[in-house]
Structure formats: structure tokens, C-alpha cells
Amino acid sequence: MNIKLNVKKGIGVLWIITLGFILFPLNVHAAERSEKLVKESLLTDLKEVEDTTYSLTRGNILNKGTAKCVNAGDGKVTAAGVVVAHQICDELYLTLSLDKYDESIKDWYTYKTWEVSEVNASMLLKSFDTEVDKGYYYRVRGVHSAEKGEIYESVETCTDGILIK
Template structure:
């Protein structure tokens, strides 16, 4: 019986320690999900997706949806993606994807990369890229979505943006 009491106490201490640790909100310094800069929150997530919220605003005639995403792809790498979807086959579709890095000293986003994809006589266009980036910064993706028919100018245009993800 004397041997069982210390064993039981140790087991209870381990269980209590695990329970107490799970209740803590542990966060490394430099992370702050409450800061919003130019429409994007600074987050600790591994992925963030932005969209035109299921519709074009102001309501467009030709565009159905636009989306973009940024994903942590490992040490010092991000995978970025952007796409534009039309309601039907369109004469012209385009997506311009911008990758921004957050400058903590200046308190704003600065563009570090961009890429455009264009398509004709289709309803979908997309672009993606894996980029090597500086560690210790937040990154986000912004996208401009454009589409329409040649005889109905100007084209519909809208945008999407992700939150910023921290790359260690």
C-alpha cells in the first residue's frame, strides 16, 4: 500500500499538469491576431484564404467569384494562389496576384511579388507559385479579378485579400 500512494500521487500530478497546461493560452511574442492592417489581420495560422464573399460587389454581370490564398509551405517558403471564375465563358478573364510582406516598423504592407494570368473564351483562370521568402515576417495575398465580354466594356472588376500569416 505504501508503494501505491506515491504512484497514485504522481499519476494525479501528471494528469493535473496536463489539464492545467491545456487551459493556458500560450503565444509567442510578435504574434497578434487582434491587429488589422489594410483589411488583413496578422495571424498565427498556417493558411489564409480570401474571396469575393460568394458574389461580386458591386454586383457584376459576368464574374461569379474570385479567391486567393497563402499557405506556409515550410521553412522560409509560401505557396500562393489566386483564381477568377466567370458566370459563363467570357471573352476575357484575368487574375492579378500580389504578395505582400508586413513591415512592422512602418506599420504597412509592401509588395514583394506579383503575377498575372489571362485567359480568353473560358470561364476560369488561375495562377499559383511557391516562393522563397524572408523569415520572421507576415505575408498575405491580394488579387484583382477582371472579366467580361469585348462588346460590353468596361469589364467587371473586383478584388479579394487574405489575412497575413507569420513565416518562421
């Protein structure tokens, strides 16, 4: 009988603790960072950022697309992207746009764009280095596409912004 009483008491204590967390949740604060969300992208102090989007179509030809933005130093940015297909496709396409953040209008605009393609391939990887204006945030947006016969599939990516000092 003593054991049953202790089990009931234990369950009661657990119930009270659980109820306490529901009614009075703990406020846990992460370390403060100097990041700001602007039109889908955080303005960060990171040296490199990337975004990957997987195709949601089951039985598709396109697997994923990845865009990357890297502070290459000396006022240069590396914009990179990859298109990965599940099989060899007639053609893969990659469009990368380097966007610059304009504080005066609180929005991004296209600074530079590159378009490349590869025939009879299952992967396309390309990077571009470019000089940029220092003191601004930059991000990379990508359109990653695959075509095989009558099938055409595409995904979009968008990185966070990095500050080029």
C-alpha cells in the same frame, strides 16, 4: 382561473428575464488570440488564409474571385488565386500581389506580383510558390477580372497575414 393566472405569471417572469438581459447583458469572452489588425488584414498564426469576393452586379459575367496565402514550409509561400465567371468570357485576368508586413513602418508593401490571363474561359486558377524572408507576415491581394465583348467586371480580394517562421 388558475391557468390564466399561471400564464400571466409566466409572461411576467419572461418579461423580467428579458429585461434583465437588456439591462445587464452577459459578457462572454472568446479565447484570447495573438491577432492584430493592420490595414485590412489580421496578423495571424494560421498556416493558410483565403478571401473570396462575389460580384455584386446582378446578371453579371463575373461570379467571384478568391485569393489564398499558404505557408508552404521551408521559407516558402504559395500565393494562389481563382477567377470564376458565370459564362465563357473573351478573357479572364488575375493579378496576385504578395505583400510583406514591415513592422518598422506598421504597413504592408508589395513583395512580388504575378499577372496571368486565359482566353475563352469561364475559370482561371493559378498558384505561385516563392521563397520569402523568414520571420515576417505575408498576405495575398488579388484583382480578379472578366471581359466579354464590351463588358468588363472586376473584384478585389485581400487575405489576412500569415507568419513565415
